[in-house]
Amino acid sequence: MSARADPTLMKEIGLFGAADVSACFNCGNCTAICPLSKGDTVFPRKVIRYLQLGLTGQLEESPEPWLCYYCGECSATCPREAHPGEIMMATRRWLISRYDWTGISRLLYTSKAWEIGLSLVLGLIVVMLFALLHGPVVTERVELNTFAPVPSIETADWIVAALMTFFLLTNAGRMFRFTMRGVKAGLSVYLSEISTFFVHMLFQKRWRECHGPKIHWLKHFLLVTGYLTMFFLVFVFLPWFQTDGWNVSSLFGYYATAVLLYGTVDAIIGRLRRREEIHKHSHHTDWMFLFLLFSIALTGILVHVFRVVGLPHATYYAYVIHLAVDAPWLILIVPFGKWSHLLYRPLGMYLVSVRARATSTAAAGGVVPNPV
Amino acid sequence: MSRDEVKIGVYICHCGGNISDRVDVAMVAEEAGKLPDVVISRTCMFMCADPGQELIAGDIERHGLNRIVVASCSPSLHETTFRSAVVRGGLNPFLYEHVNVREQVSWVHASGRDATAKATTLVRAAIARVRHHEPLSPIKVGASSRALVVGGGVAGLRAALDLAGFGLPVSLIEKSPKLGGRVEGLGTVFPAGESGAELIRTLVEQVSAADEITVLTRTHVTGATGYVGNFSVTVSRDTGNSSAIETEIKAGAVVVATGSTPYRPVEGEFGFVRFPEVVTLPDFLRILDQARSGGALTVNGRSIRRVAFIHCVGSRQIEGIHEPKPDCSLNLNCSRVCCTATLKAGSDLIERFPGTYVYDFYRDIRTYGRGHEEIYERASADGVVFLRYEVGAPPQVTEAAPGDAGSMLVTVRDSLTAGMEIEVAVDLVVLAVGMEPAEVGALAQTLKFPSGADGFLQEVHPKLRPVELAVAGVVLAGTCQSPRDIEESCASASAAAVKVAGLLTRGYVELEPFVARVSAERCEGAGACVSQCEYEGALKVVEAEVDGQTVRKAVVNGALCTGCGACVAVCPTRAIDISGWTLDEFEAMVDAICADPMEVAGD
Ligand SMILES: Cc1cc2nc3c(=O)[nH]c(=O)nc-3n(C[C@H](O)[C@H](O)[C@H](O)COP(=O)(O)OP(=O)(O)OC[C@H]3O[C@@H](n4cnc5c(N)ncnc54)[C@H](O)[C@@H]3O)c2cc1C
Ligand code: SF4
Ligand code: SF4
Ligand code: SF4
Ligand code: SF4
Numbered sequence: 001m002s003a004r005a006d007p008t009l010m011k012e013i014g015l016f017g018a019a020d021v022s023a024c025f026n027c028g029n030c031t032a033i034c035p036l037s038k039g040d041t042v043f044p045r046k047v048i049r050y051l052q053l054g055l056t057g058q059l060e061e062s063p064e065p066w067l068c069y070y071c072g073e074c075s076a077t078c079p080r081e082a083h084p085g086e087i088m089m090a091t092r093r094w095l096i097s098r099y100d101w102t103g104i105s106r107l108l109y110t111s112k113a114w115e116i117g118l119s120l121v122l123g124l125i126v127v128m129l130f131a132l133l134h135g136p137v138v139t140e141r142v143e144l145n146t147f148a149p150v151p152s153i154e155t156a157d158w159i160v161a162a163l164m165t166f167f168l169l170t171n172a173g174r175m176f177r178f179t180m181r182g183v184k185a186g187l188s189v190y191l192s193e194i195s196t197f198f199v200h201m202l203f204q205k206r207w208r209e210c211h212g213p214k215i216h217w218l219k220h221f222l223l224v225t226g227y228l229t230m231f232f233l234v235f236v237f238l239p240w241f242q243t244d245g246w247n248v249s250s251l252f253g254y255y256a257t258a259v260l261l262y263g264t265v266d267a268i269i270g271r272l273r274r275r276e277e278i279h280k281h282s283h284h285t286d287w288m289f290l291f292l293l294f295s296i297a298l299t300g301i302l303v304h305v306f307r308v309v310g311l312p313h314a315t316y317y318a319y320v321i322h323l324a325v326d327a328p329w330l331i332l333i334v335p336f337g338k339w340s341h342l343l344y345r346p347l348g349m350y351l352v353s354v355r356a357r358a359t360s361t362a363a364a365g366g367v368v369p370n371p372v
Numbered sequence: 373m374s375r376d377e378v379k380i381g382v383y384i385c386h387c388g389g390n391i392s393d394r395v396d397v398a399m400v401a402e403e404a405g406k407l408p409d410v411v412i413s414r415t416c417m418f419m420c421a422d423p424g425q426e427l428i429a430g431d432i433e434r435h436g437l438n439r440i441v442v443a444s445c446s447p448s449l450h451e452t453t454f455r456s457a458v459v460r461g462g463l464n465p466f467l468y469e470h471v472n473v474r475e476q477v478s479w480v481h482a483s484g485r486d487a488t489a490k491a492t493t494l495v496r497a498a499i500a501r502v503r504h505h506e507p508l509s510p511i512k513v514g515a516s517s518r519a520l521v522v523g524g525g526v527a528g529l530r531a532a533l534d535l536a537g538f539g540l541p542v543s544l545i546e547k548s549p550k551l552g553g554r555v556e557g558l559g560t561v562f563p564a565g566e567s568g569a570e571l572i573r574t575l576v577e578q579v580s581a582a583d584e585i586t587v588l589t590r591t592h593v594t595g596a597t598g599y600v601g602n603f604s605v606t607v608s609r610d611t612g613n614s615s616a617i618e619t620e621i622k623a624g625a626v627v628v629a630t631g632s633t634p635y636r637p638v639e640g641e642f643g644f645v646r647f648p649e650v651v652t653l654p655d656f657l658r659i660l661d662q663a664r665s666g667g668a669l670t671v672n673g674r675s676i677r678r679v680a681f682i683h684c685v686g687s688r689q690i691e692g693i694h695e696p697k698p699d700c701s702l703n704l705n706c707s708r709v710c711c712t713a714t715l716k717a718g719s720d721l722i723e724r725f726p727g728t729y730v731y732d733f734y735r736d737i738r739t740y741g742r743g744h745e746e747i748y749e750r751a752s753a754d755g756v757v758f759l760r761y762e763v764g765a766p767p768q769v770t771e772a773a774p775g776d777a778g779s780m781l782v783t784v785r786d787s788l789t790a791g792m793e794i795e796v797a798v799d800l801v802v803l804a805v806g807m808e809p810a811e812v813g814a815l816a817q818t819l820k821f822p823s824g825a826d827g828f829l830q831e832v833h834p835k836l837r838p839v840e841l842a843v844a845g846v847v848l849a850g851t852c853q854s855p856r857d858i859e860e861s862c863a864s865a866s867a868a869a870v871k872v873a874g875l876l877t878r879g880y881v882e883l884e885p886f887v888a889r890v891s892a893e894r895c896e897g898a899g900a901c902v903s904q905c906e907y908e909g910a911l912k913v914v915e916a917e918v919d920g921q922t923v924r925k926a927v928v929n930g931a932l933c934t935g936c937g938a939c940v941a942v943c944p945t946r947a948i949d950i951s952g953w954t955l956d957e958f959e960a961m962v963d964a965i966c967a968d969p970m971e972v973a974g975d
Contacts, residue, residue, distance in 0.1 A: 001793075002783050002792075002793035002794060002795040003792055003793065003794050003795065004794075004795050004796075004797075005731070005757070005794055005795065005796045005797075007678065007729035007731075007757070010755060010757075022752055022753065022754075022755045022756075022757070023752060023753070025752065025758070026758075026788045046789075046790070049788060049789050050789075052757055052758075053757065053759075053786075053789065053794055055789075055794075080752075
């Protein structure tokens with residue numbers, strides 16, 4: 001069976017941020033230089049080739065984009081200035097939109113208007129819900145838990161978490177199906193490789209194989225720890241975290257906020273300066289990601305400061321705004337947007353190792369694996 | 373000059389070690405110095421350098437030398453150099469003998485002893501021969517100043533104009549009804565994108581305005597005789613009402629500018645003929661030229677949205693892979709212009725009909741010329757998608773299922789995608805066909821033009837004499853010689869014109885004196901020689917009055933004789949000889965070589 005070329009894919013990937021796919025003349029320098037391309041999973045040239053030819057099916061099945069950490073070495077080496085690193089980035093965005101069955105990802109990625117519009121709508125819904133349903137407003141002192149009782153917030157939390165999980169998992173299921181198309185692997189293989197998933201998710205271990213300064217990895221790692229801390233505070237430890245008094249969880253909150261503020265401000269400055277390869281190209285979804293995450297951290301710390309200083313109105317307003325920026329983050333960016341790489345990247349690496357093990361077992365059993 | 377007065381100078385060159393590393397040049401010089409009549413025998417580091425040349429000229433003056441032998445590199449490199457030095461010393465240039473002890477000795481023999489022995493032997497032979505040399509002078513033949521240009525394409529037009537610029541009368545013949553050749557139909561041409569028709573119009577206007585140029589269209593050559601300076605070419609002009617007028621043109625030189633024809637794929641080759649959607653690049657360029665931009669290109673009423681171009685069709689063929697033509701030949705050469713022309717066509721298509729998708733199936737992209745790589749860049753920026761095929765696995769062109777995105781499918785094992793089989797649906801397939809030499813016809817047959825294995829006319833030497841044909845007085849211009857673009861065609865046309873002008877502006881031509889000569893005393897007029905001579909008019913037996921008696925004698929036409937020597941071998945009375953290569957000389961050389969049996973290495 002021959003693969004069918006589709007001339008429209010190159011234009012489509014342009015919407016996801018890859019402007020120069022046709023500039024690539026397939027020399028392969030990028031693949032040669034990439035520290036992460038090895039064995040059966042070679043990239044980025046192969047991915048670029050699929051894009052040029054419009055081999056949508058092959059591209060959907062490719063986990064390679066998830067193996068790239070965007071060190072940018074390939075872009076620095078490309079003789080045609082085709083920006084292969086950014087093409088890989090755009091392909092990840094495209095893949096996210098292919099995994100997503102609702103079509104929301106595609107809207108977010110291909111239209112600035114939709115992304116901003118949907119975010120505003122979600123924010124406004126939160127504001128309206130508070131306008132209608134908030135608890136008594138105590139003005140003598142700060143009583144946040146009276147204004148927004150923990151049980152209600154927790155219920156909302158859980159509803160959002162359930163939605164988020166549902167979309168994320170169904171999309172991840174599609175990714176699984178695409179990536180493992182035509183691969184036969186027994187349960188034992190899946191189980192034996194499971195640690196790969198967690199190790200990469202928590203530590204981005206592969207990134208450390210990139211050449212150059214480890215500082216990008218370290219910053220990203222801190223951001224992840226900050227993010228996960230905040231995640232657990234909000235979804236698991238809310239009763240302790242959202243308190244009108246003081247709780248040891250606040251210490252964790254300080255850490256998370258500090259790290260998030262540092263990480264986002266650093267990234268924003270990087271993207272404005274456009275010095276390093278990783279920061280040279282910014283898609284509108286990158287800006288939205290940073291803007292929301294920064295706003296979440298900033299409004300969170302404001303709520304805390306106003307509460308501690310004893311400004312009731314300021315605290316309540318800040319809290320509403322804080323949740324208004326939380327909503328698009330949790331409902332859009334996490335399951336449908338850039339955040340989802342937290343899941344897809346380790347899943348991609350996991351599936352690659354499962355695939356490798358499955359094919360090597362098959363080969364040992366006398367079955368010749370398909371060349372990738 | 374009598375034999376007693378012979379004074380020979382012998383020079384052995386080191387060639388900076390190229391010769392002397394193997395050959396003991398001092399010993400060769402010493403041995404040569406012992407031979408009778410050798411007045412001077414020297415070695416020199418570089419004979420061809422000024423001091424070496426001055427040595428010869430100076431020795432001639434100082435020592436009254438009248439024969440010179442130089443043992444050095446190949447005569448094709450420096451024979452004329454040393455002849456000139458001999459002339460500067462005041463001698464006739466043909467009193468000189470050249471020995472090749474580099475290519476034929478030092479570079480090919482491993483043992484220094486053998487090499488020295490062989491060099492000594494060759495030098496002895498040369499000394500034996502040079503004694504017999506006589507002063508010769510080039511043969512001067514009166515020449516017609518008219519130049520005949522055959523073929524009115526861009527190269528023929530350029531050559532005719534340049535010749536007219538030298539004030540020479542020119543006859544320009546073109547077999548088709550119109551001047552201009554292939555360039556007319558190309559639309560805009562690379563690299564700059566000007567209109568081909570416009571280029572031709574400019575040239576044709578200038579040609580019509582030049583009084584020196586007589587243009588004959590619908591005219592072809594039916595036969596030719598003569599030699600450099602004095603060709604007589606008969607041409608036949610089709611008058612249009614099924615009659616033809618034959619004319620004779622007397623010309624001193626001929627510029628061949630008959631151009632090329634596009635390769636015509638055989639039926640079924642990439643679906644050619646079988647599917648109307650498969651066209652050649654020249655046809656496509658014509659379609660593109662005539663189409664109005666915007667919307668979709670329409671071909672035969674079908675709107676074209678996706679186009680495949682296939683490179684190297686009928687070019688760069690390889691034995692065992694490609695099907696030879698009925699005459700068993702293959703087009704081995706790269707046609708050179710088709711890559712750039714294809715890329716330009718792809719870009720033009722996308723730019724003039726936005727939304728058209730172009731796929732380019734190539735073996736190699738050879739955008740070699742100035743400004744050509746930019747055309748590749750442009751195609752790439754325009755979004756042309758490249759797929760690469762290996763020579764043994766050309767793309768397959770088949771019909772697509774009804775309702776597919778295009779009516780044709782092109783399938784290829786794409787070596788840019790790890791050999792994956794890729795299928796592309798298209799509306800049109802364009803074959804970048806190569807160039808084949810045009811039929812030159814009677815002119816080539818009667819004047820015996822040499823052509824290469826690829827069928828293109830072949831120059832004397834690709835580097836040293838790139839525009840001359842081995843037939844003296846015939847020069848080449850444009851694509852009749854090899855595939856080339858307009859720029860290169862015009863450059864070679866201008867070069868050809870200068871060659872011809874150099875030949876014809878003097879009113880006479882000088883030919884090498886190494887031709888047959890007949891001794892009137894010995895010749896008995898039997899004519900055995902005439903029947904051996906392959907060159908018409910070179911040798912004939914005439915009746916002459918000698919002392920009141922009618923005798924038959926062989927007579928040579930020095931302009932037509934090539935000096936091949938076939939006649940010499942058969943003359944029963946040794947009446948015929950080649951000047952500068954006489955039988956006496958050969959005998960003297962053989963004696964010299966045999967008198968000195970070559971030492972054979974003991975090991
Ligand atoms: C598809 C294609 C695209 C090209 N595009 C470009 C381009 O964009 N830019 C560029 O620089 N070059 C281009 N070229 C190359 C260009 O066409 C040639 O360089 C040019 O045509 C050579 O000119 P010519 O005079 O040697 O030969 P031709 O153009 O072939 O002219 C030869 C003339 O001689 C006549 N003739 C032939 N035999 C005889 C005979 N026996 N007696 C009398 N007359 C005879 C013919 O009728 C013709 O008029 C292209 C070539 C091809 C095939
Ligand atoms: S992206 Fe650049 S380096 Fe990589 S194959 Fe293409 S041209 Fe070469
Ligand atoms: S950005 Fe780095 S990791 Fe990604 S493909 Fe390029 S070289 Fe490889
Ligand atoms: S110029 Fe290009 S298409 Fe033409 S024969 Fe040469 S390689 Fe093939
Ligand atoms: S040397 Fe050759 S060409 Fe000349 S007359 Fe004799 S046979 Fe003819």
